[in-house]
Each structure stands twice: as structure tokens, then as C-alpha cells.
Amino acid sequence: MPGKPRRRCRAIAVAGGKGGVGKSTVSVNLGMSLSMAGHDVMLLDADMGLANVDVLLGLTPSRHIGHLLDGECGLEDLILEAPRGLRVIPAGSGARRLAQLDNGEHAAVIRAFDELPHPPQYLLVDTAAGLSDSVAMFAAATDDVMLVVCDEPASLTDAYAMIKVLSRDFGVRRFRMVANMVRNEGEARQLHQKLSRVSDRFLDVVIDFTGWVPHDERLRQAIRRQCAVVDLWPSSRSAMAFKQLAGAVDTWAEPERAGHGRIAFFGGQPVSSTGW
Ligand SMILES: Nc1ncnc2c1ncn2[C@@H]1O[C@H](COP(=O)(O)OP(=O)(O)OP(=O)(O)O)[C@@H](O)[C@H]1O
Secondary structure, three states: OOOOOOOOOEEEEEEOOOOOOOHHHHHHHHHHHHHHOOOOEEEEEEOOEEOOHHHHOOOOOOOOHHHHHOOOOOHHHHOEEOHHHOEEEOOOEOOHHHHOOOHHHHHHHHHHHHHOOOOOOEEEEEEOOOOOHHHHHHHHOOOEEEEEEOOOHHHHHHHHHHHHHHHHHHOOOEEEEEEEEEOOHHHHHHHHHHHHHHHHHHOOOEEEEEEEEEOOHHHHHHHHOOOOHHHHOOOOHHHHHHHHHHHHHOOOOOOOOOOOOOOOOOOOOOOOOOOO
């Protein structure tokens, strides 16, 4: 008997351009919130050479992407089990080679996800700061690009630069904005308006407002303890915001199929084992 329609893995890049806006914090806590809501979630630390997802979660990887590229192990051998069912693929730290991957190596990392025996429902890709080829390639290989923006001029200009490059060079048309470290929803929406105004004027893109995360001292304390705030203090303001963000992500319409010839996460594997 045919089962219910199967759902494709959704890959979401967490990007922003500027360093320190909260990309890794959002990746870890959104990923864990989705996992706590019952989804199968994997988080790829794509900050090659300067890994910090494992540090944020107090994990100690013994192998990293470099071992995969050297053929010493498969992608599944790199998976670390974080709390609440979140699976993490660490980037590796301190290896210069990892910070200088060429396009072929990026493609090899992305394609390795097609071979996973248990692909996740959601793959979050925590990208590095800046606008390197590496960031652009990883972001362009996902279904959705989530831009983390905070209330600083450089955050807005860097987010705009990222939108420009991804739309012009990779045909990305839709972006999902998350305001981080803001005081309230009004401030978050103002940031969205600022970014949308300038993008509407010069670029053919859509920027959706996905949600916001307040500046929260609890979150910083959780980071110092190497825990996700959603795990340690689930009723803190930031944890509640991440829960809401996960709920918003889960209402997004089904992602479009990977474009022909595009290097995409799960591009060779159109469906996974659960209903979308
Ligand atoms: N909502 C928040 N409330 C309070 N502090 C926050 C919040 N989000 C992030 N921070 C602080 O900002 C710091 C930087 O966050 P994070 O490492 O996630 O940024 P990033 O964009 O990934 O940086 P990089 O690109 O340099 O790796 C955190 O260590 C934390 O102290």
C-alpha cells in the first residue's frame, strides 16, 4: 500500500554577513527548538576552520570535515549527538586547509549529504561571517536563506551586501529575516523595514519577516555554560522567542525542487521519509 507523500529535506542557511550578530546562537537554538518540537534536525557548522557550534554545545569532536574530504570517514561518522536529539556536524577548528576549501571541495561536502542513511527533516547550515565564496556556495545550496540582523548599521549593510551577491550571482530571490538582540517586536519590524526599503529599491528580491529574538542575559549565561538556552532555561524570553521562530519556520510552504545543475543539499535526493 502506498505510504503518505514523502517530504523533502529542507536545508536552511543561517547567514548575515557580519560577525557577532548571532548566527551560531540562532542556528543552535532554532535547531534545538525544531528538534524539541519533534522534528529530525541536523546542524552543519559551515564556519570551516573556525568552528564554534561544538563549543556552544560543549561537544568534543574527534573528527571533522577535513577527514571526510581526505576519504578517512563518511559524513555519518562525523555526527555528534547534542541534547534534545539535535545532530551536529562539526566544522573543525584551527586547520588552515579547512578555511581554504576550493569549489570542488565545497561541492563534495554538499553532495555528501545525499549519502546519509538517515537524512533529517531540517538541515540548518550555520555559515561563517563575511561574504567569501564558501559562504555564498553553502548558502546558495540551501532551500532558504535566513538572515540574522541586529540593530547596527554594519549589520544592515552586510546583510544587504549578502542579498545582493546571492540574488545577482546565484538567483536567490527570497530571504527570511530574523532580528536578533532587539528590545521588542517594534524594533525588529523597523529593522525589517529598513532592509526591505533599500532592497526593494535596488534588487528584485522578497524579504520576509520571520521573527525576532530579544537581547537576553540568560542566553549569554547559557553560552558561558556551553548549553543552548532553549535546553537550560526553556521559559526564558529568548527561549520562548526561539520556540516561536521554530513554529514560524514550520509553517513555510514546501521548498521548491533544486534547480537543474545547481549544487544543492539533498539535490540528488528529492524526498525523505516523513510527510511534508
Ligand atoms: N539574543 C541575544 N541576547 C544576548 N546576547 C546575544 C544574543 N545573541 C547573541 N548574543 C551574544 O553575541 C555573541 C555572538 O553570537 P554568535 O557567536 O552567535 O554570533 P555569530 O554571528 O555566529 O558570530 P561569528 O560570525 O563571528 O561566528 C554571543 O556570544 C552572545 O554573547
